[in-house]
Every structure is written in C-alpha cells, then in structure tokens.
Amino acid sequence: xxxxxxxxxxxxxxxxxxxxxxxxxxxxxxxxxxxxxxxxxxxxxxxxxxxxxxxxxxxxxxxxxxxxxxxxxxxxxxxxxxxxxxxxxxxxxxxxxxxxxxxxxxxxxxxxxxxxxxxxxxxxxxxxxxxxxxxxxxxxxxxxxxxxxxxxxxxxxxxxxxxxxxxxxxxxxxxxxxxxxxxxxxxxxx
Numbered sequence: 001x002x003x004x005x006x007x008x009x010x011x012x013x014x015x016x017x018x019x020x021x022x023x024x025x026x027x028x029x030x031x032x033x034x035x036x037x038x039x040x041x042x043x044x045x046x047x048x049x050x051x052x053x054x055x056x057x058x059x060x061x062x063x064x065x066x067x068x069x070x071x072x073x074x075x076x077x078x079x080x081x082x083x084x085x086x087x088x089x090x091x092x093x094x095x096x097x098x099x100x101x102x103x104x105x106x107x108x109x110x111x112x113x114x115x116x117x118x119x120x121x122x123x124x125x126x127x128x129x130x131x132x133x134x135x136x137x138x139x140x141x142x143x144x145x146x147x148x149x150x151x152x153x154x155x156x157x158x159x160x161x162x163x164x165x166x167x168x169x170x171x172x173x174x175x176x177x178x179x180x181x182x183x184x185x186x187x188x189x190x
Contacts, residue, residue: 011080012152013140016165023135037117048107058092065089075174
C-alpha cells in the first residue's frame with residue numbers, strides 16, 4: 001500500500017553533548033554568527049517502541065502542538081523519516097492520555113526542553129538543555145530523498161568540526177538513551 005506520490009520528510013540528524021560552559025560559548029558564537037530562529041521551548045512526551053518513536057509535543061514558545069512519528073530510533077543511523085500532524089495546543093493533554101491508554105508502549109518519558117534554534121551554513125541547529133540530555137546540540141538537515149543523506153551528513157560534520165563539537169556515535173547514542181530510560185524509570189517509579 002505504498003503511495004509513491006507522498007513526499008517524505010527525512011531528518012538527517014546528529015547530536016553532541018557538552019557542559020554548561022561549552023553551551024554558553026556556543027550560544028555566544030551562534031548569536032553573533034548564525035541566523036537566529038528564536039526560542040523553541042517544548043514539553044514532550046516520548047512513547048518509545050523497539051523500532052520507532054511517537055512524540056506528543058507542546059511547543060510552549062510557539063503556542064502550538066503536534067504529534068510526531070519517527071520511523072527510526074536514536075542510535076540506528078542519522079536518518080529519521082518523520083510524520084507530523086499538527087494538533088490543537090488545547091488537546092495536548094488529551095492526546096497524551098490517548099497514547100497512554102491505548103498502550104502503544106509502557107516505555108514513556110516526559111521531558112521539558114529549553115531550546116534555541118539557529119540556521120548556520122545550511123544546517124539547522126537546536127541548542128538545548130533538558131533534564132534527560134543535559135546541555136546538547138542537535139545538528140540537522142531535512143531532505144526529501146534518502147539519496148541526499150550522504151551530502152547532508154558531510155555538511156553537518158563540516159559544521160560540527162567548525163564549531164568544535166564532537167558528534168555522538170550510534171553506539172554512544174544507544175548506550176546514552178538506554179541509560180537515560182533506565183534512570184527515568186527509577187526516578188519516576190518510586
């Protein structure tokens with residue numbers, strides 16, 4: 001039942017983790033040298049499945065909300081095809097309840113993300129702090145065709161090198177998310 005006419009939204013995405021000092025240095029550099037796309041603070045519920053992820057997102061800064069299905073998991077490569085559906089911000093809590101009650105997974109996490117978005121030399125950057133990830137940076141290019149992945153990865157890696165940030169490997173991402181999920185469960189199932 002594949003419809004070839006449906007356009008894809010594929011995020012080519014990498015992450016880097018660092019301390020608060022590096023976060024502040026990057027913020028200062030990006031404020032001076034990148035196109036400032038503004039604050040993008042979000043309250044997010046993650047419904048984590050073995051091979052994909054559903055997010056219910058309340059974008060506090062932009063006064064909107066959405067439902068997102070990522071057709072890949074962190075640590076399984078840099079490409080994440082996404083399906084996004086805007087929802088009314090007033091329906092955020094009901095959408096979360098819906099996913100909890102239909103039981104798509106019992107692996108659920110909630111995280112508030114303080115974000116600031118930038119555009120720098122063809123790469124979207126989200127400078128972030130969250131209780132789960134700490135201080136980090138997401139570097140991303142959105143493509144419509146998986147054949148554009150290699151070129152997008154090259155551009156992202158060049159910018160990471162210029163910014164002096166080390167991109168996490170798939171192995172590091174798998175280990176990090178596994179530990180984060182275990183820590184979250186312990187903290188929230190007392």
